[in-house]
Amino acid sequence: MNYEIKLDIFEGPLDLLLYLIRKNEIDIYNIPIALITEQYLEYLDIMRSLNLDLAGEYLVLAATLIHIKSRLLLPPVEGEEEGEEGEDPRTELVRQLLEYQTFKEAALSLEGRPLLDRDVFTRGAPAEEPAAEEQEEDAMIEVGVFELVQAFREIVSRLDHSEDMAIDTEKMSLTDRINEIMERLTEAKELSFSDLLGERTDRKRIIYTFLAILELMKLRVVRAYQLGPFGVIRLFLAVEG
Amino acid sequence: MKEKTTILEALIFASEIPLTPDRAAEIMPDTEKREIVTLLGELVRQYEVRGGGICLAEVAGGYQFRTRQDLAPWIRKLKAARPAMLSPAALETLAVIAYRQPLVKSEIDRIRGVDASGALKGLLEKKLVRIVGRKDVPGKPIIYGTTKKFLEVFNLKDLSELPTLRELKDLQNDGGEQQE
Amino acid sequence: MKEKTTILEALIFASEIPLTPDRAAEIMPDTEKREIVTLLGELVRQYEVRGGGICLAEVAGGYQFRTRQDLAPWIRKLKAARPAMLSPAALETLAVIAYRQPLVKSEIDRIRGVDASGALKGLLEKKLVRIVGRKDVPGKPIIYGTTKKFLEVFNLKDLSELPTLRELKDLQNDGGEQQE
Numbered sequence: 001m002n003y004e005i006k007l008d009i010f011e012g013p014l015d016l017l018l019y020l021i022r023k024n025e026i027d028i029y030n031i032p033i034a035l036i037t038e039q040y041l042e043y044l045d046i047m048r049s050l051n052l053d054l055a056g057e058y059l060v061l062a063a064t065l066i067h068i069k070s071r072l073l074l075p076p077v078e079g080e081e082e083g084e085e086g087e088d089p090r091t092e093l094v095r096q097l098l099e100y101q102t103f104k105e106a107a108l109s110l111e112g113r114p115l116l117d118r119d120v121f122t123r124g125a126p127a128e129e130p131a132a133e134e135q136e137e138d139a140m141i142e143v144g145v146f147e148l149v150q151a152f153r154e155i156v157s158r159l160d161h162s163e164d165m166a167i168d169t170e171k172m173s174l175t176d177r178i179n180e181i182m183e184r185l186t187e188a189k190e191l192s193f194s195d196l197l198g199e200r201t202d203r204k205r206i207i208y209t210f211l212a213i214l215e216l217m218k219l220r221v222v223r224a225y226q227l228g229p230f231g232v233i234r235l236f237l238a239v240e241g
Numbered sequence: 242m243k244e245k246t247t248i249l250e251a252l253i254f255a256s257e258i259p260l261t262p263d264r265a266a267e268i269m270p271d272t273e274k275r276e277i278v279t280l281l282g283e284l285v286r287q288y289e290v291r292g293g294g295i296c297l298a299e300v301a302g303g304y305q306f307r308t309r310q311d312l313a314p315w316i317r318k319l320k321a322a323r324p325a326m327l328s329p330a331a332l333e334t335l336a337v338i339a340y341r342q343p344l345v346k347s348e349i350d351r352i353r354g355v356d357a358s359g360a361l362k363g364l365l366e367k368k369l370v371r372i373v374g375r376k377d378v379p380g381k382p383i384i385y386g387t388t389k390k391f392l393e394v395f396n397l398k399d400l401s402e403l404p405t406l407r408e409l410k411d412l413q414n415d416g417g418e419q420q421e
Numbered sequence: 422m423k424e425k426t427t428i429l430e431a432l433i434f435a436s437e438i439p440l441t442p443d444r445a446a447e448i449m450p451d452t453e454k455r456e457i458v459t460l461l462g463e464l465v466r467q468y469e470v471r472g473g474g475i476c477l478a479e480v481a482g483g484y485q486f487r488t489r490q491d492l493a494p495w496i497r498k499l500k501a502a503r504p505a506m507l508s509p510a511a512l513e514t515l516a517v518i519a520y521r522q523p524l525v526k527s528e529i530d531r532i533r534g535v536d537a538s539g540a541l542k543g544l545l546e547k548k549l550v551r552i553v554g555r556k557d558v559p560g561k562p563i564i565y566g567t568t569k570k571f572l573e574v575f576n577l578k579d580l581s582e583l584p585t586l587r588e589l590k591d592l593q594n595d596g597g598e599q600q601e
Contacts, residue, residue, distance in 0.1 A: 011330055012355030057355045096354070098410075103352055105409040106336035107329065116394045118324040120298070120307040121316050121435040123254065125485055143507055145372045145575050146365045149584045151509075152516035155533060156586065172581040175522055179566050179580075182523070182553045219523065220557040221564060238557035242472050248495050251474030251488040255496045268498045293422050294431030308431040315428050316435045318448045362592040375582050383584060 013061035014100040016043060021097075028097060031090055033072055037065040068093065177212035185222065185237050193233045245272055246280050253284075259303025259393065301392035302399060327367075334360040335369060335391070340406055342386040343373045349385075361385070369394065425452055426460050439483025514540040515549060518565050519583060523553045525562040541565070549574065 010016045020039050021028055041062060047054055071089040114120050185191055196209050213235065216222035223238045252268060253260045262281065266274040281297075281304055288297045298307045308316055317324070327335065334357045337349050349357040364370040373386040392399065432448060433440045442461065446454040461477075461484055468477045478487045488496055507515065514537045517529050529537045544550040553566040567580070577583060 011333055012353055014354035055355060061354065099352060100354060102406050102410050103333060103336050103340070106340055106403075106406065107332040109404055109409060110336055110339070110395060111327075111332055114310045114396045115324070116307075116396065118326070119310050119313045120396065121313075121320075121431075122305060122307055123486070124435045124437040125439075126437075143512060143575075144368075145577065145582075145584055146589075147512060148516050148519060148575065149586065149589050151512045152520050153586055153589055155513055155517060158534070159532065170581075172583055173579075175566075176580045178523055179553065182566070186554065216523075219564070221523070221554050223557075237554060239555035239561050247472070247474040247489070248492060249474070251492040252495060252499050254475050254486070255488050255499055264499075268495060291422065292427070294427040294429070295434050306434070308435050309427070312428060312431040315448060316431060319432050319436060319444075358592045365592070372584060374576065374578070381582075383588060 011104075012055070013058045014097060015104075016040065016058070017061065018097060018101060018104075028094060028101075031094070033065065033069045033090060037062075037069050040065055064093065174208055174211055174215065177208045178215060181209070181212055181216065181235075182221070185235065189237065191235050193235070196235070243280070245269070245276070246284055249277065249280055250284060253297070253304050254306060256303075256305075258389075259301045259305040261303040264303070298396065299398050300396055301389045305393075307396075328360070328363075330357075330360040331363050335364055335387070338364070338370055338385055339387050339391070339400065339403060343384045344386075345376055345382040345384055347382065423460070425449070425456070426464055429457065429460055430464060433477070433484050434486055436483075436485075439481045439485040441483040444483070508540070508543075510535075510537075510540040511543050515544055515567075515571075518544070518550055519567050519571070519580070522566040523564045525556055525564055527562065529565070 010019065017036070017040065020026075020036055020043075021031065024035070024039075026032065026036070044054065044058055044062060047058075068089045116122070181191075181196060184196065188195075193209070193213070196213075197206060213222065213224065217224060221238055223236045224233055225236070226233050248269060249260075249265060252265060256264075262274050262277045265277050265281075266272065269277070285297045285299065285304070288295065294309055294312055295306050296309050298305055300307075333353055334349055337352050337357075338344065341348065341352075346357060346361060349361070361370065365372070367390075368388055369391045370385055371388045373384045375381040376384050387400070391397075397403065428449060429440075429445060432445060436444075442454050442457045445457050445461075446452065449457070465477045465479070465484070468475065474489055474492055475486050476489050478485055513533055514529060517532050517537075518524065521528065521532070526537060526541060529541070541550065545552075547570075548568055549571045550565055551568045553564045555561045556564055571577075572579065575583075
């Protein structure tokens with residue numbers, strides 16, 4: 001076999017497989033699995049010997065190929081796998097390859113479009129600013145969630161002390177609850193635990209409400225009083241807004 | 242030249258993003274959107290007929306002046322910088338997102354047969370792809386979609402201007418050896 | 422239109438600074454500077470005669486397209502409601518509040534390592550951040566949190582839809598795919 005191909009050109013195992021199919025001028029609907037598996041494994045060996053970082057996905061596909069090969073070799077078992085009788089074990093792989101090939105084509109067609117700053121260019125000079133009038137207050141904001149989390153990540157990475165800054169969705173649900181409680185307390189001045197729970201008393205809500213109150217007490221924003229043992233717990237804002 | 246066309250031309254020129262007919266109608270309250278659309282169409286043709294170095298392109302739902310495509314070598318000389326290209330991995334990932342959006346990362350990985358994390362992050366940073374929301378299934382995975390900037394960069398009026406996957410498939414079937 | 426004029430027009434349009442005849446001559450080595458000056462003069466007149474929304478002005482020894490001066494009121498209207506960009510400081514402050522809320526200013530300052538007063542004021546004005554309450558400690562510091570508008574602007578159903586740091590980290594762990 002001639003190995004002078006550029007190994008790093010492959011975008012993944014499916015790409016490598018497509019390459020082998022094309023190279024051998026094989027009908028994609030009738031892949032000679034034994035041949036292709038053999039060549040695929042040889043390529044993996046070369047990649048490994050060149051110390052190329054072999055993504056796990058390459059090995060997964062190798063296993064799939066070997067599995068398909070073994071199924072093709074076995075005589076069909078009577079009775080077993082009745083539903084799949086006659087089903088070619090290569091079908092799923094072919095479907096996946098065709099789908100991938102379509103998107104590869106889509107990528108090429110995207111690249112063939114007149115690209116901004118490669119093929120076409122917009123006005124280079126910044127627009128002259130006529131004397132600016134005051135900006136509208138409700139101006140839209142042009143950043144997305146990704147920019148926000150990235151900004152936070154950068155700050156966290158700057159912190160030298162290893163404070164636990166991991167944020168999970170649980171914490172954020174808790175924050176939602178805290179905000180809701182604060183809003184309601186600011187209006188009502190005083191609320192009981194069951195007032196806060198309202199109609200919806202699913203388990204998660206009860207837990208988060210309880211945790212939110214604990215958090216607010218710890219923050220010294222809210223005070224809780226109980227009228228005698230087993231009495232109703234009443235919550236107050238510790239400081240008037 | 243009609244006064245209204247003149248105003249529209251100046252607005253398109255001064256706008257940092259493609260000017261939408263809606264935006265133009267907001268700025269020109271005496272002109273109906275229908276009239277604006279007609280005038281914009283006339284202006285596009287006017288620039289076509291003139292055949293100068295600039296053309297009026299319809300992108301991302303709006304209108305923007307752009308240099309004519311065949312003059313790119315001259316502009317590249319002016320800018321003296323190699324345009325930033327997307328890697329094949331980034332392009333593939335972008336194609337999957339463009340055609341299958343809104344979708345989650347595991348779906349991208351499945352189609353490409355490889356982990357798309359690196360490519361995805363690059364596309365988010367380039368603002369070609371954005372986080373649309375979360376899917377209401379266990380684990381609440383993040384849903385991705387393309388941005389307006391994607392339309393601007395790839396010179397698309399809207400997503401429907403992309404060739405359909407069927408058209409691309411047909412291309413493959415008659416194309417034969419299209420790689421390399 | 423002459424091919425050379427077409428190239429000049431595209432170069433002027435795409436140039437970040439007024440295009441000088443010298444620079445144009447560098448880019449177009451087959452054309453003498455004298456010819457370029459003549460062509461530029463013709464182009465200026467062409468735009469004058471056309472009387473559109475754009476004119477070609479001679480500024481700072483070079484040539485630049487500008488909107489016609491008398492159309493300035495329209496351009497001002499266009500610019501008035503332009504999307505406001507958050508400054509990096511504002512974005513950082515907002516990120517800290519979004520992820521660590523409810524929290525007091527001293528906590529924001531501590532995390533960011535700089536005084537957040539200015540950024541905080543801007544965020545309150547933009548109604549992205551609000552005063553949640555006061556902490557019952559000496560000085561009664563104000564506690565901040567994000568608003569409903571924050572959720573709207575960032576297209577979030579609720580705060581738990583914010584991507585987590587872990588999710589972002591997962592995206593970049595695979596740095597293998599070079600983006601160029």
